[in-house]
Amino acid sequence: MTFLLPRPDDDSAPFWDWCGKGELRIQRCSACRRRRMPPRPMCPWCRSWAAAWDPVSGRGRVWSFVVAHPPLLPAYAERAPYNVVVVELEEEPSIRLVGGLVTSPDEPIGDVDPATIIIGQPVQVTFAPAVDGIRLPNWLRA
Numbered sequence: 001m002t003f004l005l006p007r008p009d010d011d012s013a014p015f016w017d018w019c020g021k022g023e024l025r026i027q028r029c030s031a032c033r034r035r036r037m038p039p040r041p042m043c044p045w046c047r048s049w050a051a052a053w054d055p056v057s058g059r060g061r062v063w064s065f066v067v068a069h070p071p072l073l074p075a076y077a078e079r080a081p082y083n084v085v086v087v088e089l090e091e092e093p094s095i096r097l098v099g100g101l102v103t104s105p106d107e108p109i110g111d112v113d114p115a116t117i118i119i120g121q122p123v124q125v126t127f128a129p130a131v132d133g134i135r136l137p138n139w140l141r142a
């Protein structure tokens, strides 16, 4: 049983490459300097095609979460119930990333007791090894 994995395309490949190196980077317009997610070729604010991948702290806060229960794909059903958190980034709260709130960096899926998750709780990104060098961003309590 395997978990679903990202399928990087031309726009998102740099994001996943940086995750594979254990670094969270967000695409940033080189003209107006605004960060954007998901990655895309053109800035939605100033229409510039120039962009770079800027490192961010990896700090954020739980903005929302759900607790997954079956019916689920088999690999996920074995782990249910588990949490899926939406985290707003400290540097750019309008950018929110999805992952699991985990107790260790190697944990591939949210293993924290959902009853203990608090909206607004500070978290720090971590990266769980998946396959083929892909590492998935997850979150540890800060």
Ligand SMILES: [Zn+2]
Binding pocket: 029, 030, 031, 032, 033, 034, 043, 044, 045, 046, 047, 048
């Ligand atoms: Zn721009």
